[in-house]
Amino acid sequence: MENPRIEQNVCFDGRFLWVAGRDPDRFLAVIDPTTERIWKFTADDNLPPMSTGSVAPLAPGKVCVAGYFGRTWCAIATFDPDKGKSLKVFFEAREVVDFRNYDAPNPNVATQVGPMRTLAIAGSATKRLSKGSC
Numbered sequence: 001m002e003n004p005r006i007e008q009n010v011c012f013d014g015r016f017l018w019v020a021g022r023d024p025d026r027f028l029a030v031i032d033p034t035t036e037r038i039w040k041f042t043a044d045d046n047l048p049p050m051s052t053g054s055v056a057p058l059a060p061g062k063v064c065v066a067g068y069f070g071r072t073w074c075a076i077a078t079f080d081p082d083k084g085k086s087l088k089v090f091f092e093a094r095e096v097v098d099f100r101n102y103d104a105p106n107p108n109v110a111t112q113v114g115p116m117r118t119l120a121i122a123g124s125a126t127k128r129l130s131k132g133s134c
Helices: none
Strands: 010-012 017-021 027-031 038-041 052-059 062-068 072-080 084-093 116-120 127-131
Touching (some): 017 052, 017 062, 038 084
Antiparallel strands (some): 010 017, 027 038, 052 062, 062 072, 116 127
8 A cells, every 4th residue: 555544543353354443533444345345443442542552463353452532542353254353452651751751651641543464473373573663
């Protein structure tokens, strides 16, 4: 894809296509390319707000999704057509950056979300995520 802002919001996990939609109607769509069925995670599924977002595959039916709305959050979303959907936020950064002390690393400081990529080790089930900057 040519537009990196769109590319960071779309991924394929080997079974489903995932699309992260931003505010005001935030959603995380799961699309089955075989049947063309679409399911959505919304605020009703505890999907936090996101003015920017990114999604990366972890396994078929499982992605890591991150968003920013003045705070940064990361979650694991899972989907199975028979079992339903699940979204669990595992990280939130709620502090605002203090430019007077900008060089001090602090994982609790909110930051814009950039593209994420899944890195896999050949011959291993181990996967890591790499987060880029906006």
